[in-house]
Amino acid sequence: MPWVDDHNASLVTDLYELTMAAAYHAEGLADATATFELWVRRLPPQRRFLLAAGLDDALRYLEGWSFDDASLDYLRSLDKFSDGFLDHLAGLRFEGAVWAVPEGNPVFDGEPLLRITAPLAQAQLQETFLLNAIGFQTMIASKAARVAIACGDRAFIDFGARRSHGADAALKGARAAYVGGAARTSMVLAGREYGIPVTGTMAHSYVQAHPDEATAFEAFARTFPDDAVFLIDTYDTVRGARIAAEVAHRLAEDGIALKGVRLDSGDLAALAFEVRHVLDGEGLGHVQIIASGGLDEHEVARIVASEAPIDAFGVGTSMTTSEDDPNLDIVYKLVQDERGPQMKVSTGKRTLPGIKQVWRTDTGDTIALADERRAGDPLLIDVMESGMRLHPPASLKRVRSHAAESIAALPDEVRSLEPHEGTPWQVDVSPRLRALEESVAAAHR
Amino acid sequence: MPWVDDHNASLVTDLYELTMAAAYHAEGLADATATFELWVRRLPPQRRFLLAAGLDDALRYLEGWSFDDASLDYLRSLDKFSDGFLDHLAGLRFEGAVWAVPEGNPVFDGEPLLRITAPLAQAQLQETFLLNAIGFQTMIASKAARVAIACGDRAFIDFGARRSHGADAALKGARAAYVGGAARTSMVLAGREYGIPVTGTMAHSYVQAHPDEATAFEAFARTFPDDAVFLIDTYDTVRGARIAAEVAHRLAEDGIALKGVRLDSGDLAALAFEVRHVLDGEGLGHVQIIASGGLDEHEVARIVASEAPIDAFGVGTSMTTSEDDPNLDIVYKLVQDERGPQMKVSTGKRTLPGIKQVWRTDTGDTIALADERRAGDPLLIDVMESGMRLHPPASLKRVRSHAAESIAALPDEVRSLEPHEGTPWQVDVSPRLRALEESVAAAHR
Numbered sequence: 001m002p003w004v005d006d007h008n009a010s011l012v013t014d015l016y017e018l019t020m021a022a023a024y025h026a027e028g029l030a031d032a033t034a035t036f037e038l039w040v041r042r043l044p045p046q047r048r049f050l051l052a053a054g055l056d057d058a059l060r061y062l063e064g065w066s067f068d069d070a071s072l073d074y075l076r077s078l079d080k081f082s083d084g085f086l087d088h089l090a091g092l093r094f095e096g097a098v099w100a101v102p103e104g105n106p107v108f109d110g111e112p113l114l115r116i117t118a119p120l121a122q123a124q125l126q127e128t129f130l131l132n133a134i135g136f137q138t139m140i141a142s143k144a145a146r147v148a149i150a151c152g153d154r155a156f157i158d159f160g161a162r163r164s165h166g167a168d169a170a171l172k173g174a175r176a177a178y179v180g181g182a183a184r185t186s187m188v189l190a191g192r193e194y195g196i197p198v199t200g201t202m203a204h205s206y207v208q209a210h211p212d213e214a215t216a217f218e219a220f221a222r223t224f225p226d227d228a229v230f231l232i233d234t235y236d237t238v239r240g241a242r243i244a245a246e247v248a249h250r251l252a253e254d255g256i257a258l259k260g261v262r263l264d265s266g267d268l269a270a271l272a273f274e275v276r277h278v279l280d281g282e283g284l285g286h287v288q289i290i291a292s293g294g295l296d297e298h299e300v301a302r303i304v305a306s307e308a309p310i311d312a313f314g315v316g317t318s319m320t321t322s323e324d325d326p327n328l329d330i331v332y333k334l335v336q337d338e339r340g341p342q343m344k345v346s347t348g349k350r351t352l353p354g355i356k357q358v359w360r361t362d363t364g365d366t367i368a369l370a371d372e373r374r375a376g377d378p379l380l381i382d383v384m385e386s387g388m389r390l391h392p393p394a395s396l397k398r399v400r401s402h403a404a405e406s407i408a409a410l411p412d413e414v415r416s417l418e419p420h421e422g423t424p425w426q427v428d429v430s431p432r433l434r435a436l437e438e439s440v441a442a443a444h445r
Numbered sequence: 446m447p448w449v450d451d452h453n454a455s456l457v458t459d460l461y462e463l464t465m466a467a468a469y470h471a472e473g474l475a476d477a478t479a480t481f482e483l484w485v486r487r488l489p490p491q492r493r494f495l496l497a498a499g500l501d502d503a504l505r506y507l508e509g510w511s512f513d514d515a516s517l518d519y520l521r522s523l524d525k526f527s528d529g530f531l532d533h534l535a536g537l538r539f540e541g542a543v544w545a546v547p548e549g550n551p552v553f554d555g556e557p558l559l560r561i562t563a564p565l566a567q568a569q570l571q572e573t574f575l576l577n578a579i580g581f582q583t584m585i586a587s588k589a590a591r592v593a594i595a596c597g598d599r600a601f602i603d604f605g606a607r608r609s610h611g612a613d614a615a616l617k618g619a620r621a622a623y624v625g626g627a628a629r630t631s632m633v634l635a636g637r638e639y640g641i642p643v644t645g646t647m648a649h650s651y652v653q654a655h656p657d658e659a660t661a662f663e664a665f666a667r668t669f670p671d672d673a674v675f676l677i678d679t680y681d682t683v684r685g686a687r688i689a690a691e692v693a694h695r696l697a698e699d700g701i702a703l704k705g706v707r708l709d710s711g712d713l714a715a716l717a718f719e720v721r722h723v724l725d726g727e728g729l730g731h732v733q734i735i736a737s738g739g740l741d742e743h744e745v746a747r748i749v750a751s752e753a754p755i756d757a758f759g760v761g762t763s764m765t766t767s768e769d770d771p772n773l774d775i776v777y778k779l780v781q782d783e784r785g786p787q788m789k790v791s792t793g794k795r796t797l798p799g800i801k802q803v804w805r806t807d808t809g810d811t812i813a814l815a816d817e818r819r820a821g822d823p824l825l826i827d828v829m830e831s832g833m834r835l836h837p838p839a840s841l842k843r844v845r846s847h848a849a850e851s852i853a854a855l856p857d858e859v860r861s862l863e864p865h866e867g868t869p870w871q872v873d874v875s876p877r878l879r880a881l882e883e884s885v886a887a888a889h890r
Binding site (some may be wrong): 147 | 446448451457459460461465487502516519525565569572573574606607611617625631636638639644645653656665667669671672678680709755762767768771774782787788790857888889
């Protein structure tokens with residue numbers, strides 16, 4: 001079936017990127033230097049911070065970006081582009097410079113996550129893919145970070161693959177969920193591609209395919225003696241716990257230890273107390289309880305607040321689709337070209353002109369011009385020059401631990417799961433940048 | 446970068462599918478015949494019907510499904526699976542039978558969209574991918590169908606690629622949007638892979654990259670004389686319309702006709718009246734007005750009701766992420782095996798046992814057992830036997846026109862865009878199926 005891959009990814013683009021590039025080519029503007037920045041315009045009320053993710057894929061894409069013969073043949077078939085432009089596309093590689101916020105850092109509205117300086121046509125042609133890749137992973141990592149906050153010191157597992165939006169989302173969503181704090185994933189290919197620990201034992205269909213729960217549990221444990229986690233809610237959860245305990249005693253005679261039970265329906269907190277009671281009464285205090293089924297960060301927080309004895313949560317649909325906010329208002333805009341700083345003044349969509357840097361202190365951020373020096377640390381670093389990466393990819397484990405540390409360091413107000421109205425984190429615009437904005441806007445009046 | 450393709454798609458699965466399959470293999474149950482059905486448990490309040498989509502990809506996946514050496518090596522590295530099972534996986538191909546609702550048909554909650562009868566382990570291993578592929582495309586096609594209803598006789602264009610969840614969603618979301626009624630897409634690869642007409646001209650950055658709008662418009666039209674559509678809201682929409690008109694007159698001298706203008710911000714309906722007035726006053730009555738920017742079906746319906754002179758709508762983010770309902774409660778469950786009909790009785794997740802068919806009349810549907818004959822037409826047809834497709838893929842154009850006709854034939858109450866509380870469309874369960882449900886449930890008490 002049709003798939004996106006490295007050969008056709010340059011066609012994961014809106015046609016207007018190509019018509020604009022063709023017009024630039026015809027006008028002799030294609031190679032004029034331009035700078036575009038990518039940022040999220042507004043934080044949704046349900047997000048007090050975002051967690052940057054997706055940069056590694058974005059850079060891999062830029063490194064490999066080209067138009068192969070099949071792509072060029074299709075573009076030729078549209079009868080829209082000149083042979084001269086298509087020949088130009090055939091030889092095109094990305095030669096620009098990129099600055100970006102490394103993955104795993106909290107970011108806020110209006111702050112550039114990525115900045116590209118490149119020949120105008122090249123920079124324009126990256127828009128659609130970069131918005132898609134960085135927007136998606138940042139959205140999922142941000143949602144996962146909220147689940148991690150709700151979990152506190154308990155673990156959560158990404159169960160999202162079946163409900164994510166297509167196969168690429170299942171793969172890269174698992175990556176982003178891991179960056180945001182998931183301990184493991186159920187998604188096998190994500191384990192293979194990213195080294196994320198994978199986990200999984202049985203579904204209800206497995207229990208149903210046996211004459212009774214005891215038979216199913218015992219058969220599974222004898223196949224996977226090191227992974228005996230039983231799903232106990234197919235018929236009646238508390239009865240399922242008692243059956244699991246009986247089976248555990250039989251297995252113990254053969255040296256097999258029951259590792260855990262999973263609840264996937266009903267009042268998870270109340271059932272966990274009952275199940276814990278059954279297990280402890282049977283001397284199975286070491287057996288973990290895993291809960292899943294329609295969980296989001298709010299439900300996890302309620303369960304944790306109830307002190308229900310749940311050791312780990314499986315979180316799927318709500319996280320993998322960022323259910324309460326399934327898209328970010330993410331944009332990629334021209335901010336400077338050879339004539340100087342540029343901005344958009346459309347109603348409600350005004351942008352800040354010029355090449356920017358973000359400075360972070362313990363109390364807030366300042367968006368400034370790139371040649372300013374402000375208090376704190378700069379968020380954007382140079383990651384690509386002349387189309388070549390400047391650093392090897394960071395290990396995903398390190399990105400994940402950096403994210404956890406960075407989020408832990410945020411004030412409680414920013415880590416809160418409640419919707420925000422005002423400004424959970426102060427983001428200022430430097431006086432020089434504000435003055436530039438006024439002068440460029442005035443020129444358009 | 447990591448991509449899903451035909452070689453690794455079998456790993457787009459939850460690990461538990463593999464552990465269950467391995468346990469079945471160890472228990473000698475792997476080849477017992479089992480039937481699974483896939484359906485949406487509940488219609489969300491914002492959806493009065495769903496539009497089936499994604500079947501073609503599901504069948505392509507089943508046809509090509511296998512575990513290549515790289516996949517087997519990874520599974521071996523987990524130190525979890527026996528050599529016997531991995532050898533078994535190496536030779537495994539899908540050999541089952543599939544019945545399904547063809548793409549482009551309206552479906553409702555509880556109705557099987559797809560039914561697989563196959564050796565138990567094979568059928569189990571398809572769960573995650575099938576839910577992902579059919580769930581995603583059905584969700585997007587259903588959302589697009591609502592936009593189509595709102596548009597009435599005006600056209601809409603899919604602008605979603607940049608905000609969809611990853612690259613596969615951008616590609617297959619464009620396909621699903623087309624099935625649901627989009628006339629064109631901006632997404633170039635979807636044009637190449639599916640033959641969907643592609644469209645696109647310029648973004649604000651193009652206008653900004655020129656000294657003024659007139660220069661930008663004229664340069665673009667001279668490069669694309671057959672595609673002169675100007676984006677007129679970069680600075681001031683009505684002023685932009687006047688400038689577009691001036692440029693149109695200059696271009697007319699050289700035989701180039703202005704085709705359209707696009708508005709992407711502000712009060713689109715009010716601005717469209719003003720822009721139409723400007724254009725008509727300049728003798729440019731033939732110039733189309735295209736509107737985009739944050740549109741969903743409700744906003745489109747409001748604009749259409751205002752009789753604003755907008756010829757086509759660009760709809761992106763809200764449609765491509767199914768914003769008001771970004772996931773379907775879609776499930777894949779064992780309904781029958783060699784011992785007879787099976788069901789799940791978990792709290793709030795009870796399922797109907799047995800192999801089913803859905804019968805549709807002009808006034809409602811009946812879910813019945815597959816060997817019953819009911820009034821109306823059956824929705825599920827046989828599409829695969831022994832792992833081979835029975836029919837060549839339907840042309841996407843035909844699927845789209847069938848969808849449009851089927852939706853047009855639905856009662857107004859089902860086509861309404863308002864949230865529903867009750868049952869917009871009657872879905873009954875046949876007495877025989879209800880009796881079976883009671884008897885199987887009783888056996889679990």
